[in-house]
Amino acid sequence: xxxxxxxxxxxxxxxxxxxxxxxxxxxxxxxxxxxxxxxxxxxxxxxxxxxxxxxxxxxxxxxxxxxxxxxxxxxxxxxxxxxxxxxxxxxxxxxxxxxxxxxxxxxxxxxxxxxxxxxxxxxxxxxxxxxxxxxxxxxxxxxxxxxxxxxxxxxxxxxxxxxxxxxxxxxxxxxxxxxxxxxxxxxxxxxxxxxxxxxxxxxxxxxxxxxxxxxxxxxxxxxxxxxxxxxxxxxxxxxxxxxxxxxxxxxxxxxxxxxxxxxxxxxxxxxxxxxxxxxxxxxxxxxxxxxxxxxxxxxxxxxxxxxxxxxxxxxxxxxxxxxxxxxxxxxxxxxxxxxxxxxxxxxxx
Amino acid sequence: xxxxxxxxxxxxxxxxxxxxxxxxxxxxxxxxxxxxxxxxxxxxxxxxxxxxxxxxxxxxxxxxxxxxxxxxxxxxxxxxxxxxxxxxxxxxxxxxxxxxxxxxxxxxxxxxxxxxxxxxxxxxxxxxxxxxxxxxxxxxxxxxxxxxxxxxxxxxxxxxxxxxxxxxxxxxxxxxxxxxxxxxxxxxxxxxxxxxxxxxxxxxxxxxxxxxxxxxxxxxxxxxxxxxxxxxxxxxxxxxxxxxxxxxxxxxxxxxxxxxxxxxxxxxxxxxxxxxxxxxxx
Numbered sequence: 001x002x003x004x005x006x007x008x009x010x011x012x013x014x015x016x017x018x019x020x021x022x023x024x025x026x027x028x029x030x031x032x033x034x035x036x037x038x039x040x041x042x043x044x045x046x047x048x049x050x051x052x053x054x055x056x057x058x059x060x061x062x063x064x065x066x067x068x069x070x071x072x073x074x075x076x077x078x079x080x081x082x083x084x085x086x087x088x089x090x091x092x093x094x095x096x097x098x099x100x101x102x103x104x105x106x107x108x109x110x111x112x113x114x115x116x117x118x119x120x121x122x123x124x125x126x127x128x129x130x131x132x133x134x135x136x137x138x139x140x141x142x143x144x145x146x147x148x149x150x151x152x153x154x155x156x157x158x159x160x161x162x163x164x165x166x167x168x169x170x171x172x173x174x175x176x177x178x179x180x181x182x183x184x185x186x187x188x189x190x191x192x193x194x195x196x197x198x199x200x201x202x203x204x205x206x207x208x209x210x211x212x213x214x215x216x217x218x219x220x221x222x223x224x225x226x227x228x229x230x231x232x233x234x235x236x237x238x239x240x241x242x243x244x245x246x247x248x249x250x251x252x253x254x255x256x257x258x259x260x261x262x263x264x265x266x267x268x269x270x271x272x273x274x275x276x277x278x279x280x281x282x283x284x285x286x287x288x289x290x291x292x293x294x295x296x297x298x299x300x301x302x303x304x305x306x307x308x309x310x311x312x313x314x315x316x317x318x319x320x321x322x323x324x325x326x327x328x329x330x331x332x333x334x335x336x337x338x339x340x341x342x343x344x345x346x347x348x349x
Numbered sequence: 350x351x352x353x354x355x356x357x358x359x360x361x362x363x364x365x366x367x368x369x370x371x372x373x374x375x376x377x378x379x380x381x382x383x384x385x386x387x388x389x390x391x392x393x394x395x396x397x398x399x400x401x402x403x404x405x406x407x408x409x410x411x412x413x414x415x416x417x418x419x420x421x422x423x424x425x426x427x428x429x430x431x432x433x434x435x436x437x438x439x440x441x442x443x444x445x446x447x448x449x450x451x452x453x454x455x456x457x458x459x460x461x462x463x464x465x466x467x468x469x470x471x472x473x474x475x476x477x478x479x480x481x482x483x484x485x486x487x488x489x490x491x492x493x494x495x496x497x498x499x500x501x502x503x504x505x506x507x508x509x510x511x512x513x514x515x516x517x518x519x520x521x522x523x524x525x526x527x528x529x530x531x532x533x534x535x536x537x538x539x540x541x542x543x544x545x546x547x548x549x550x551x552x553x554x555x556x557x558x559x560x561x562x563x564x565x566x567x568x569x570x571x572x573x574x575x576x577x578x579x580x581x582x583x584x585x586x587x588x589x590x591x592x593x594x595x596x597x598x599x600x601x602x603x604x605x606x607x608x609x610x611x612x613x614x615x616x617x618x619x620x621x622x623x624x625x626x627x628x629x630x631x
């Protein structure tokens with residue numbers, strides 16, 4: 001189907017039409033913070049932001065606190081209620097995420113379904129979602145998606161994409177799921193050729209606006225020879241271990257599992273976000289901790305995203321959203337770290 | 350789309366028997382039986398694998414399976430009281446319900462062990478999955494698959510040795526050579542006295558057509574490995590079981606990662622050759 005274009009003031013009506021068949025999750029402003037929420041009133045939607053939101057939309061499919069099952073204890077017996085198969089009444093349209101965030105959902109899916117065991121909680125939600133990205137006309141100084149295989153108008157894991165042409169929006173589809181959605185918007189005209197040409201032009205300008213150009217090349221091979229390098233002590237020196245970089249990273253997915261009691265007889269087993277940047281992440285029951293040293297944790301972050309991901313799954317584990325750069329209270333910059341890694345002379349360079 | 354199996358959801362078992370293994374009462378063996386026959390049939394495991402046991406309302410912990418798949422109708426777990434969840438399990442009584450997920454992990458390398466002489470080195474309460482391996486090998490239907498079986502098992506004191514009845518029975522058999530040792534001499538103990546690496550050196554097991562399986566505290570492993578190397582065991586014929594912090598048991602939560610591997614998924618059994626390729630994060 002051809003892309004549709006409509007006047008900007010029509011957006012609420014478009015969402016209203018979609019709401020007949022889908023739940024809509026989109027960005028709203030709460031005070032100064034941009035959050036992704038289920039929308040009931042479409043006039044609340046806020047699309048005038050630059051770059052990715054501070055809080056990534058990953059919690060839509062991978063909540064910070066998620067109930068795995070609930071339980072009741074009765075005398076000597078136990079009853080458990082599995083919550084993984086809960087099917088929502090409607091499929092949800094996740095609207096207005098940046099292309100880097102759309103790609104991150106695909107990276108999470110890759111991980112959660114990799115190998116022998118599948119994560120039913122994430123996959124059920126993913127399979128019941130349609131992704132509509134908001135193309136980046138402008139970028140932040142911390143954006144570096146193009147250095148890790150992305151693009152301001154990237155299509156990866158976008159079923160549809162909304163492009164801002166100033167006075168109009170163009171909505172274009174890339175998948176069958178996207179086509180099905182577009183087909184409900186028949187009342188809107190096909191986007192004229194000038195609109196499509198304008199998209200190309202804005203895309204090129206957006207790409208040029210990205211000032212970071214990292215030549216990562218075969219960084220995973222480079223890293224393979226740098227396990228004992230002095231560089232990790234240098235990178236970790238300023239680190240506070242606050243965990244912001246991983247909690248707010250759209251591709252980070254580690255979690256802890258605990259039993260949360262409501263009262264003596266009722267409760268739930270929940271999972272909560274966890275981070276390899278906390279010292280006790282790897283602490284064993286014996287008391288021994290293989291990553292006791294801060295440099296080991298700093299190394300783990302880079303290795304996981306730029307060595308283990310390529311080695312295990314053939315892709316980089318970073319989408320270049322730049323949140324870790326914006327949010328680090330000590331101004332650590334992953335781009336500097338990657339550039340310094342590339343500079344080190346090893347057996348392969 | 351087909352319903353996805355939920356690997357985080359425990360099956361329920363009942364405690365049928367509790368055996369105290371040591372005088373200080375912090376090691377107990379629990380005999381668990383599935384509430385549901387169907388679950389029992391579906392729990393197919395090999396020695397060396399582990400399960401995630403739940404005290405519903407308190408939490409979950411990973412534990413090696415001490416029983417062998419040749420023992421039908423129940424599972425055995427030897428649990429040490431170390432914290433709130435294992436402590437809570439220790440206060441459980443017969444008939445109480447325990448959750449189980451599994452079996453997880455790769456288990457001992459049965460294919461590589463077929464037709465070989467087997468040397469087992471075990472220390473302390475890490476002996477649990479070794480009990481599973483020994484029972485499995487000694488089962489009449491399996492014994493012919495393995496050649497000479499030598500087991501060196503040591504503990505700090507006689508009271509800390511697990512499975513005392515099993516040890517008695519194995520000592521009487523002539524198809525397994527069991528050598529027991531304790532760290533310091535004590536009244537009533539007439540067998541060997543000495544740390545495991547020293548006794549291992551004394552025994553000097555023959556590495557011809559042999560596989561070594563080592564399971565014990567880090568210090569025991571650290572000093573036993575050179576002895577095995579001296580006895581000319583190649584790195585790909587020595588197997589260890591790692592015990593990193595595990596949570597989900599299925600390679601998703603991230604806690605047990607060692608380099609690019611997950612101990613719960615790619616292990617917990619690794620050959621010494623494989624371990625040498627991994628960073629020392631265990």
